[in-house]
Structures are given as structure tokens and as C-alpha cells.
Amino acid sequence: MNLAEAFTILFVVAGIFFFVAGTVGLLRFPDTHTRLHALTKADNLGLGLIAFGLAFRMPDVWGVAKLGLVWLLAVLAAATVAQLVARAALDRLPDLDEKGGAR
Amino acid sequence: MTAAFVFDAMLCLLLVGTAVSAVAGRDLFASIAFFVTYGILIGLAWLRLGAVDVALAEAAIGAGLTGVLLIGAWSMLQRRCGDGGNDPAMPVLPKLAAAAVSVTVTGMLALAVLALPVGAPGLVPLVTENLSESGVGNPVTAVLLNFRAYDTLMESIVLLIALVAVWALTPKELWGGVPGLRQHARPDGVLATFGRLLPPLGLVVAVYVVWAGSEMPGGAFQAGTILAAVWLLVVMAGIAEEPRMSSRLLRLALVVGPAVFLGVGLVGAAFGSFLGLPVDFAKALILAIEFALTFSIAVTLALLVAGTPREGT
Amino acid sequence: MTSFLYLAGLILLLTVAASLIRIHIGPTRAERMMSAQLIGTSGVGTVLLLAGAEGNGAMIDVALVLALLAAFAAVAFVKASSPDGAGDPEEDDR
Numbered sequence: 001m002n003l004a005e006a007f008t009i010l011f012v013v014a015g016i017f018f019f020v021a022g023t024v025g026l027l028r029f030p031d032t033h034t035r036l037h038a039l040t041k042a043d044n045l046g047l048g049l050i051a052f053g054l055a056f057r058m059p060d061v062w063g064v065a066k067l068g069l070v071w072l073l074a075v076l077a078a079a080t081v082a083q084l085v086a087r088a089a090l091d092r093l094p095d096l097d098e099k100g101g102a103r
Numbered sequence: 104m105t106a107a108f109v110f111d112a113m114l115c116l117l118l119v120g121t122a123v124s125a126v127a128g129r130d131l132f133a134s135i136a137f138f139v140t141y142g143i144l145i146g147l148a149w150l151r152l153g154a155v156d157v158a159l160a161e162a163a164i165g166a167g168l169t170g171v172l173l174i175g176a177w178s179m180l181q182r183r184c185g186d187g188g189n190d191p192a193m194p195v196l197p198k199l200a201a202a203a204v205s206v207t208v209t210g211m212l213a214l215a216v217l218a219l220p221v222g223a224p225g226l227v228p229l230v231t232e233n234l235s236e237s238g239v240g241n242p243v244t245a246v247l248l249n250f251r252a253y254d255t256l257m258e259s260i261v262l263l264i265a266l267v268a269v270w271a272l273t274p275k276e277l278w279g280g281v282p283g284l285r286q287h288a289r290p291d292g293v294l295a296t297f298g299r300l301l302p303p304l305g306l307v308v309a310v311y312v313v314w315a316g317s318e319m320p321g322g323a324f325q326a327g328t329i330l331a332a333v334w335l336l337v338v339m340a341g342i343a344e345e346p347r348m349s350s351r352l353l354r355l356a357l358v359v360g361p362a363v364f365l366g367v368g369l370v371g372a373a374f375g376s377f378l379g380l381p382v383d384f385a386k387a388l389i390l391a392i393e394f395a396l397t398f399s400i401a402v403t404l405a406l407l408v409a410g411t412p413r414e415g416t
Numbered sequence: 417m418t419s420f421l422y423l424a425g426l427i428l429l430l431t432v433a434a435s436l437i438r439i440h441i442g443p444t445r446a447e448r449m450m451s452a453q454l455i456g457t458s459g460v461g462t463v464l465l466l467a468g469a470e471g472n473g474a475m476i477d478v479a480l481v482l483a484l485l486a487a488f489a490a491v492a493f494v495k496a497s498s499p500d501g502a503g504d505p506e507e508d509d510r
Binding site: 005008009012013015016019020022023024026027032035036039042043046047050051054057058059063066067069070071073074076077078080081084085087088089090 | 417420421424427428431434435437438444446447449450451453454457458460461464465467468471473476477479480483484486487490491493494497498504505506
């Protein structure tokens with residue numbers, strides 16, 4: 001195994017760790033906003049580390065640039081969604097509330 | 104047992120699980136969430152089957168349009184009949200009819216798949232042999248825009264007819280108006296910022312996808328879907344409005360793709376065969392058709408999602 | 417190396433399965449939407465891993481499109497959650 005492959009494994013494993021942690025948080029945390037907090041870690045760090053790990057396998061610089069763009073778009077989407085969903089969950093209207101839905 | 108096999112087995116399990124959950128669930132919104140998930144997993148399945156073009160289309164449709172369309176429909180249902188859009192009084196007969204149609208279509212598709220000759224190469228050798236004459240390097244684009252172009256031409260017209268059908272549902276007094284709900288957002292808010300930040304990137308990605316389509320996976324339908332989604336985002340962020348249905352420019356945008364396609368076909372007919380592309384100009388002609396189609400597909404899909412108008416002219 | 421990337425993809429599929437539980441139990445729609453959002457990101461990650469495993473650069477384009485459109489369903493959701501179904505949760509800021 002050469003150095004590039006070792007880096008790929010290292011960063012992909014680190015990325016997977018954040019995905020698992022984010023999912024565990026989504027399942028185990030007590031309310032909507034803490035769950036949202038858990039999930040944004042997977043979005044940003046998990047995907048970023050996986051993309052970084054795979055960058056060592058790219059044949060040319062365009063592949064690396066594309067991976068970077070994928071991550072950038074995902075971060076942009078995650079940040080926007082986190083903010084909007086958090087706000088929507090904060091002042092939900094009573095008639096839009098689900099029956100017996102716990103906060 | 105290899106890692107790839109275990110991956111595929113898990114993927115199949117999840118596909119069946121999400122499909123059943125989407126259909127059998129009691130909460131309508133949960134069903135939509137399951138269906139959105141199902142779309143992502145189907146995209147992965149197409150990748151595992153080596154159909155990157157289809158995966159690209161599924162990614163664009165599933166992530167960009169289906170979710171927006173279904174959630175919009177759910178929102179209307181909920182406002183109309185309350186109770187989270189779950190209508191308890193839905194009669195059994197339509198449910199049974201819908202189930203019967205679904206089962207019949209699935210059964211026919213299954214029969215068609217099972218009837219395929221096992222191990223036969225199909226049309227692959229024929230396509231590979233003639234690929235150099237098609238003008239493009241991506242066999243899927245060669246088939247869609249050259250070898251069976253008449254079929255793609257029909258599909259582009261069917262899409263237009265679908266929009267005409269939706270528009271036909273417009274009440275008379277609203278005819279010619281602006282499609283969809285009147286969208287608004289906080290001008291300096293996160294949503295409006297996102298609506299300004301993403302469209303330029305989306306435009307670049309869409310142009311890249313249609314350009315790349317001649318040599319690698321991509322093409323007019325995928326790019327058109329991306330453009331439609333991005334335009335819907337601009338509308339949802341309250342930055343711009345849809346044009347009126349009566350707008351001549353809009354009507355022109357809707358027909359330019361099929362018209363260019365048909366025009367090229369007729370010129371071909373004058374020189375020999377309808378839709379026959381001369382080898383020397385094939386790539387230029389295919390790209391011209393694809394760019395025109397991308398534009399029309401984008402406008403058609405965006406208006407299909409927007410629906411009937413809110414006010415008359 | 418290929419086996420490793422498939423295994424990594426398999427673990428992401430397992431996190432997808434776990435997120436599906438959250439869609440099922442809710443309890444609120446925000447949770448269901450968030451779970452679908454996380455599954456979308458896991459999907460992007462899995463596509464990248466498959467692209468790496470199969471050495472197919474065109475597959476990265478699929479991840480690119482998924483990432484570009486990742487926020488769209490959630491944007492439609494927050495719009496649907498606003499009073500008239502066409503607003504923005506930040507409009508009536510307090």
C-alpha cells in the first residue's frame with residue numbers, strides 16, 4: 001500500500017465516523033434542534049473528509065476540483081437547510097402542528 | 104462473498120423497504136420523505152448497473168423536481184382538507200383502482216424483463232459498430248439523438264402535450280395568468296441569498312451536463328431538469344415571477360426545442376432521409392438540437408411543477 | 417482498496433437505514449425532512465465512494481447534480497410550512 005492509498009483510507013474512515021455520529025445523534029438526541037445540530041456535522045465534515053480522501057485517487061486536477069465543488073455545494077445546501085428548517089420548526093403554526101407532536 | 108455483493112444486497116433491501124414504507128405509510132408527509140429517499144437509492148442502483156446517464160436523470164428529477172412537486176401538492180391538500188393532508192374519507196374504489204393500475208403496469212414490466220433473451224448482446228454491437236458515424240462519443244446520446252431520433256422527437260412533443268393538459272385544467276377566468284402561488288421571502292434572508300447564490304452555479308453545471316453529453320454521460324433532459332429546478336428556486340426565493348401563460352416569448356421558448364429538432368429532420372428529408380444526420384455535420388447538429396431541447400425542456404418542466412395560474416390577465 | 421470503498425459505502429447505507437427509522441417515528445415533519453436531508457448527503461457520499469471504487473469519473477457528475485439540488489425539497493418544505501404556503505420562515509422575524 002502506498003502513501004496515497006493510506007491517506008484515502010484514513011480520511012474516508014474519518015468521514016464515515018462523522019456520518020455514523022451524525023446519524024446516532026439524529027436518532028438519540030432529545031428534540032428537533034439538537035437533532036438538527038447532529039446532522040449538520042455529517043453534512044459538513046463527513047462528506048468533506050470523504051471527498052478529501054478520494055481526492056488522492058483522482059487522475060488529474062479536474063477530478064479534484066470537481067470533488068471540491070461537490071463538497072462546496074453540499075455545504076451551501078446544508079447551511080441553508082439547517083437555518084431554514086430550524087426557523088420553521090421554531091415558530092410552527094398551531095394548525096400546521098402534528099397531532100401530539102413533541103417538540 | 105465480496106464487498107460489492109454485500110453492498111448490492113443492502114441496497115436492494117433498502118429499496119424495497121423505502122418503497123413499501125412510501126406506499127403503506129399512514130402519514131402523507133412521511134410517505135413523501137420515504138419517496139424522496141427512494142429516488143436517491145434508485146440513483147445508486149442505476150450507478151451499480153452501469154447506467155450513469157439514467158442515474159444522472161434520476162438525480163436531477165428526484166432531487167430537484169419530485170420533492171418540490173410532491174411537497175407543493177401536499178401543502179395544497181393540507182390547506183384544503185386539513186389533518187396533515189391525510190384524507191380519512193378517501194373512498195375505497197379509487198384506491199383499489201390506483202392499486203390495480205400500478206400492479207398491472209408492474210406486472211407487464213416484469214413480464215417484459217423476463218421475456219428478454221438471456222445473455223444476448225441486444226443492440227450493443229450494432230451501436231458500437233456505427234458509433235463513429237453518429238458524430239458523438241457517448242453511445243446513449245448517439246442512440247437518442249441519431250439512431251432513434253424520431254422517438255426522442257416524439258418524447259419532446261409528449262412533454263409539451265403534458266403541459267397543455269395541465270393548462271387545460273385552468274378555470275376560464277384565470278386563463279393567461281401567472282402560474283403557481285405568489286411566492287415571497289424576506290429580501291435579505293437566507294432563502295433569498297440562497298436563491299441568488301445557487302442559480303449561477305446551476306447554470307454552469309447545466310451547460311456542462313449538456314456539453315459533456317456528447318462524449319460522456321449527460322444530455323438535454325438532465326440539463327433541462329437542472330435548469331427547471333434552478334428556475335423554480337429563483338421563483339421560490341421571491342426574486343422573480345413566472346411569466347404569464349399568455350406571453351408570446353414563453354410560448355416560443357416552449358416550442359423552440361421540438362421546432363429545431365423537427366426542422367433538422369425536415370432538412371434531412373430534403374437530402375435523403377427524415378432525421379438523417381450527415382456524418383460531417385452530425386456533432387454540430389446534435390449539439391444544436393440538444394441546446395434548443397434543453398431550453399424547452401427546462402421551461403416545460405418548470406411550468407409543469409408550477410401548475411395552473413393564480414390570477415387572470 | 418476497491419473492497420474497502422464498497423465497505424465504506426455499505427456503512428453509509430447502514431446510516432441511511434438508521435435515518436429511515438427517524439423518518440418513520442418523526443414525530444414532527446421537521447424531523448422527517450431533516451432525515452431525508454441527511455440521507456441525501458449520505459447518497460452524495462456513497463456516489464463518490466462508488467466513483468472511487470469503479471474509477472469512473474463520470475459518476476462524480478451524478479454527485480455534483482445531487483449536491484447542487486440537495487436543498488430543494490427542504491426549501492419546498494419550509495415554504496409549505498409558512499402561513500400561506502408561499503412564504504419564508506424568516507419573514508416574521510422576532
